[in-house]
Amino acid sequence: MLVYIVQRLAIIALTLLVVSFGVFVVVHSLPGNAFISQRVHGRSLQILLHEYGLDQPVMVQYWHFLTGAIHGNLGVSLYIRGEQVTPLVLRELSVSCEVGGAALIVTIGMGVTFGVLAAIRQNTWVDYLLTSIAVVGYTVPSFVIAGLGIMIFADFLGTITGGAFAYSPVWTGTYGTIGELWLPALAIGFYTSGQITRITRASMLEVIQQDYIRTARAKGLRERVVTIRHALRNALVPVISILGTTVVGILVGVLVVENIFGIPGLGKEFVESITEHDYNVTVGVFTIFALLIGLSNLAVDLIYTLVDPRIRY
Amino acid sequence: MAITLTPETLEYAGGTLAREQVGLWRDGLRRLRRNRLALASAVYLGLLACTCLVSIFWTPYNPNLVNSCPTYAFPGTPGHPLGCDDLGRDLLSRLMVGSQVSLAVGLITAAIVMVLGVGIGLLIGYLRGVVDAIFALIINVFYGVPPLMIAIVLYVLLGPGLINIIIAIAATSWMDMARLVRGQTLSIREREFIEAARAGGARTGKILFGHIFPNALGPIIVQTTYVVPAAILTSAFFSFLGFGVPAPQADWGGMASEGFSPMIAGFDPYILLWPAIALSVTLLAFNFFGDGLRDAFDPRQRR
Amino acid sequence: MAGSMGDPVLEVRGLSTSFFTHDGEVKAVRDVSFDLAAGETLGIVGESGCGKSVTALSILGLLPRPGRVVAGEILFKGRDLLSIGREELRQIRGRDIAMIFQDPLSSLNPVLRVGFQVEEAMRAHDKVAAGEVSPRSLDLLQRVHVPDASRRMRNYPHQFSGGMRQRVMIAMGLSNRPEILIADEPTTALDVTVQAQILQLLRDLNRDLGTSIILITHNLGVVAGLCKRVIVMYAGEIVEEGSTEQIFDSPQHPYTWALLRSLPRVDADRHERLRSIEGLPPDLISPPMGCKFNPRCPFRLERCFSEDPELEPVGDGHTAACWVTMKRAYAEMGAGSLVDTRPGAASGVRPPMADAPLADTGGSQTVEPQANEHD
Numbered sequence: 001m002l003v004y005i006v007q008r009l010a011i012i013a014l015t016l017l018v019v020s021f022g023v024f025v026v027v028h029s030l031p032g033n034a035f036i037s038q039r040v041h042g043r044s045l046q047i048l049l050h051e052y053g054l055d056q057p058v059m060v061q062y063w064h065f066l067t068g069a070i071h072g073n074l075g076v077s078l079y080i081r082g083e084q085v086t087p088l089v090l091r092e093l094s095v096s097c098e099v100g101g102a103a104l105i106v107t108i109g110m111g112v113t114f115g116v117l118a119a120i121r122q123n124t125w126v127d128y129l130l131t132s133i134a135v136v137g138y139t140v141p142s143f144v145i146a147g148l149g150i151m152i153f154a155d156f157l158g159t160i161t162g163g164a165f166a167y168s169p170v171w172t173g174t175y176g177t178i179g180e181l182w183l184p185a186l187a188i189g190f191y192t193s194g195q196i197t198r199i200t201r202a203s204m205l206e207v208i209q210q211d212y213i214r215t216a217r218a219k220g221l222r223e224r225v226v227t228i229r230h231a232l233r234n235a236l237v238p239v240i241s242i243l244g245t246t247v248v249g250i251l252v253g254v255l256v257v258e259n260i261f262g263i264p265g266l267g268k269e270f271v272e273s274i275t276e277h278d279y280n281v282t283v284g285v286f287t288i289f290a291l292l293i294g295l296s297n298l299a300v301d302l303i304y305t306l307v308d309p310r311i312r313y
Numbered sequence: 314m315a316i317t318l319t320p321e322t323l324e325y326a327g328g329t330l331a332r333e334q335v336g337l338w339r340d341g342l343r344r345l346r347r348n349r350l351a352l353a354s355a356v357y358l359g360l361l362a363c364t365c366l367v368s369i370f371w372t373p374y375n376p377n378l379v380n381s382c383p384t385y386a387f388p389g390t391p392g393h394p395l396g397c398d399d400l401g402r403d404l405l406s407r408l409m410v411g412s413q414v415s416l417a418v419g420l421i422t423a424a425i426v427m428v429l430g431v432g433i434g435l436l437i438g439y440l441r442g443v444v445d446a447i448f449a450l451i452i453n454v455f456y457g458v459p460p461l462m463i464a465i466v467l468y469v470l471l472g473p474g475l476i477n478i479i480i481a482i483a484a485t486s487w488m489d490m491a492r493l494v495r496g497q498t499l500s501i502r503e504r505e506f507i508e509a510a511r512a513g514g515a516r517t518g519k520i521l522f523g524h525i526f527p528n529a530l531g532p533i534i535v536q537t538t539y540v541v542p543a544a545i546l547t548s549a550f551f552s553f554l555g556f557g558v559p560a561p562q563a564d565w566g567g568m569a570s571e572g573f574s575p576m577i578a579g580f581d582p583y584i585l586l587w588p589a590i591a592l593s594v595t596l597l598a599f600n601f602f603g604d605g606l607r608d609a610f611d612p613r614q615r616r
Numbered sequence: 617m618a619g620s621m622g623d624p625v626l627e628v629r630g631l632s633t634s635f636f637t638h639d640g641e642v643k644a645v646r647d648v649s650f651d652l653a654a655g656e657t658l659g660i661v662g663e664s665g666c667g668k669s670v671t672a673l674s675i676l677g678l679l680p681r682p683g684r685v686v687a688g689e690i691l692f693k694g695r696d697l698l699s700i701g702r703e704e705l706r707q708i709r710g711r712d713i714a715m716i717f718q719d720p721l722s723s724l725n726p727v728l729r730v731g732f733q734v735e736e737a738m739r740a741h742d743k744v745a746a747g748e749v750s751p752r753s754l755d756l757l758q759r760v761h762v763p764d765a766s767r768r769m770r771n772y773p774h775q776f777s778g779g780m781r782q783r784v785m786i787a788m789g790l791s792n793r794p795e796i797l798i799a800d801e802p803t804t805a806l807d808v809t810v811q812a813q814i815l816q817l818l819r820d821l822n823r824d825l826g827t828s829i830i831l832i833t834h835n836l837g838v839v840a841g842l843c844k845r846v847i848v849m850y851a852g853e854i855v856e857e858g859s860t861e862q863i864f865d866s867p868q869h870p871y872t873w874a875l876l877r878s879l880p881r882v883d884a885d886r887h888e889r890l891r892s893i894e895g896l897p898p899d900l901i902s903p904p905m906g907c908k909f910n911p912r913c914p915f916r917l918e919r920c921f922s923e924d925p926e927l928e929p930v931g932d933g934h935t936a937a938c939w940v941t942m943k944r945a946y947a948e949m950g951a952g953s954l955v956d957t958r959p960g961a962a963s964g965v966r967p968p969m970a971d972a973p974l975a976d977t978g979g980s981q982t983v984e985p986q987a988n989e990h991d
Contacts, residue, residue, distance in 0.1 A: 011453060012457075014454075015453065015454050015457040016457075018454050019454065019457060019458055023466060026466055026467070026470050027466065029470065030469055030470055135597070135600070135601075136593075136597070139542065139593065139596045139597045139600050140592075140593045140596065140597075141546055141549050141550065141553075141592060141593075141596075143549075143550075143553050143569060143573075144569070144589040144592065144593055147569070147572075147573065147576060147585050147589060148589070150576065150577060151576060151582055151585075154577070154579075210722060211717060211719060211722040211723040212722065212723055212724055212725040212726070214678055214680075214717065214723070215717060215723045215724065215725075215785075215788075216725070217678055217709065218676060218678055218709055218710060218714070218715045218717075219709065219710040219714075219736065219737045219740055219788065220706050220707060220708070220709035220710030220711055220737075220740045220741060221706075221710075221736065221740045222706065222740070225740075229728075230725055230728075233725075233727050233728070234725070234726070234727055237727075248456070248459055251459050252459045252460075252461045252550075255459065255461060255462070255554075256550055256553065256554065259553075259554055260573065270462065270465075271465075271554055271555070274465065274466070274469055275555070282466070286458060286462065289458055289459060289462065290457045290458050293456075293457050293458065293459075294457055297456075307727065308726075308727055309726075309727055309772045310726060310727075310772070310774055
């Protein structure tokens with residue numbers, strides 16, 4: 001087991017290397033530079049470029065980056081003077097994690113609950129309704145849901161209650177309150193929970209047919225115990241296996257949603273850094289994302305062993 | 314205990330014993346036709362394709378002409394059934410033209426993904442070994458980062474334009490298809506008729522395309538049908554985040570992005586609404602059709 | 617039907633169960649009646665699909681979805697299990713009537729520890745005090761001869777062998793000291809040697825605890841090893857009932873007779889081919905008219921095609937549902953010399969041509985006994 005974890009960490013490190021290098025090279029071949037907005041030309045531009053080390057060959061620059069990164073220093077922002085990339089990225093990471101975490105709760109909560117209910121009430125109106133919601137969820141883009149949500153909860157609700165219960169789609173401060181958080185989380189979660197609902201439902205339906213469910217009933221267990229302790233425990237196994245992809249989906253959702261609601265997280269930073277040609281930041285964002293995904297995939301695989309005792313690494 | 318069947322026993326046993334044997338394709342098409350949701354989706358997509366073709370030559374108004382109607386006009390304004398946007402451009406015309414981008418991105422990306430994914434998947438599944446190991450490594454790395462981000466960076470690198478959007482999206486979408494085809498190849502190559510073909514002296518290319526590929530065709534087609542809405546969705550995100558086709562070309566994601574502020578400010582939700590509906594319905598249609606295809610050709614189902 | 621020991625603890629009266637499928641109503645069990653006395657071991661025998669498992673599932677209300685009991689009464693200690701509420705039935709399951717199933721690997725929850733699953737059976741009811749549950753489950757596992765029980769309690773089902781798993785199932789079933797244990801093909805998925813051990817275990821438990829056992833199987837050898845009384849089912853109906861000796865020594869229904877003939881015998885003539893019953897079980901949606909066995913029966917009268925026989929006594933405590941019965945088949949129809957000599961055929965007995973039924977007189981019509989041809 002320990003060997004397995006070490007192997008996985010090695011792969012993560014390798015991935016980080018490849019990703020950061022790839023992005024670094026690509027990003028430094030992009031046209032334009034970060035100083036355009038400052039209207040610097042000619043000599044002054046050359047001085048600036050030299051100051052930031054941008055006039056050196058790409059490989060040398062990457063080497064500097066790498067040696068710095070191992071110590072946790074991801075460089076300096078090109079756009080905002082003096083801003084260190086690492087603390088910037090870490091701070092925004094925590095904001096994104098807040099949003100992402102909320103979205104994860106919505107995803108799993110909604111997804112599993114809907115899936116279970118749809119399965120035990122198969123082919124009734126409950127099933128059709130929940131399955132339809134799931135299908136709409138994973139088809140419709142998250143910004144549409146966000147837009148609809150704002151339309152309903154900010155405009156419509158605001159109009160009919162005279163402004164009393166309106167949802168304000170503007171994010172104040174660095175971290176959001178529950179009141180501000182729930183709609184972005186829902187916009188992301190609606191999309192990702194759709195897949196979870198489908199898989200949970202399909203998995204439950206299969207599990208309910210199994211012999212050990214019949215045994216559980218024959219033992220005289222209460223129906224709720226049978227459903228949760230026996231059926232769901234087993235049905236969750238395939239759900240856990242797609243948790244990795246779900247996390248990636250949530251991250252994509254975070255990216256989009258942050259740009260809609262103006263949330264100062266990594267997603268917004270990513271788009272900004274590209275538009276402003278602040279490439280050091282772009283590389284930093286990519287690296288953090290890759291690290292996050294790698295670790296969460298590892299966590300998912302480890303959780304797998306807890307749930308299904310037949311799996312051992 | 315061997316049981317032999319004689320004609321008399323068949324009669325007396327009552328009821329029918331044998332089911333009508335139908336070919337897989339005919340059976341599948343029959344089931345597909347019975348799936349009303351898939352049929353409705355197909356009809357919608359057909360209409361969409363027609364609208365798209367028509368819009369190449371004609372739209373009610375010039376979609377890029379500013380001030381052809383009062384800005385923020387609501388639907389129902391004479392001559393503009395869907396209203397106008399913040400620059401006074403007719404929304405119906407823009408919606409029609411926007412379908413060109415969506416369909417182009419969706420279909421062309423799917424075609425590229427199919428060619429790339431099938432080609433690479435077949436090769437890897439057949440050759441295995443080192444090639445497979447390299448592929449596994451690439452896959453692992455690609456899955457380590459959200460594909461949307463990579464696609465955006467690629468697009469910025471390539472420069473603006475519809476073709477580049479397609480290239481960027483296709484470059485991050487081919488892996489799933491390759492994985493699927495690889496899996497199919499791995500299992501099909503173990504079957505006896507491949508052994509027979511090899512023994513008969515068939516060349517690798519003939520085996521791959523003449524034998525393995527046709528047998529994997531079912532899942533490939535189904536997966537391709539799912540690539541289309543995924544690509545449209547990604548391109549919508551692109552446009553929404555500001556990386557879409559350059560203005561003034563109308564495209565649904567961009568229209569939605571433009572429509573956000575008037576909607577939030579409260580005075581015109583329709584600029585966002587129409588492209589949002591168009592996107593959602595189109596995506597749903599593709600997904601339902603894909604589901605219908607998958608269910609119809611799943612050999613495990615009997616009804 | 618005279619009970620052999622004590623009062624009946626279970627009385628099944630006219631039970632009929634059907635499955636309502638897209639293709640029609642599958643009448644899986646039709647008008648089945650029998651008693652189970654306290655401490656008795658009863659075997660229910662028949663081919664796959666004859667309704668024996670469905671009967672058992674009907675007793676405990678465990679029928680899968682399109683199935684439903686359509687008629688009858690199941691009296692357990694005076695109460696009709698088919699008309700009591702769901703909660704009451706739930707309490708009876710596992711506590712008063714327990715059931716164990718055929719495939720112990722798929723019948724145990726793979727993600728829960730074995731000890732937990734045994735304890736769960738007790739915690740679901742209040743018959744065993746909470747503090748006693750753990751020690752009791754250890755005791756049960758030891759009683760069913762699971763070696764190193766205290767350590768193995770913490771193992772998962774996939775870490776046990778087939779025979780061990782079945783022992784665990786038995787321990788689970790008996791944990792609340794039920795009056796009745798229903799065992800649905802408990803040995804079918806096991807090796808022959810393990811089969812014998814499991815049967816021995818059940819025998820001992822019946823003797824020591826006085827639990828009544830209903831054993832469902834298609835294997836006559838298993839029945840002979842454990843049961844005092846036997847019920848033979850075919851196409852959803854009981855065709856014969858009697859003590860084990862009666863059934864084995866003088867089967868009266870042609871199906872039972874054919875089943876016994878089909879058992880390969882070690883002392884058979886080396887040249888004799890294996891015997892089988894020709895034909896297939898009938899379609900339960902639209903079964904044949906008259907006796908359901910008539911397409912495959914070698915001893916048919918005209919009556920067999922039009923009237924479905926009821927169970928009639930053919931001995932002391934022995935009943936069979938047949939217009940002919942083997943007594944008459946031996947005496948008048950030459951059953952004793954029947955061999956099928958078609959080349960390459962399984963040496964069963966071939967029913968005569970459809971349009972030549974035998975007349976219903978005590979006459980000397982015989983089935984065509986072929987010349988006894990050894991290869």
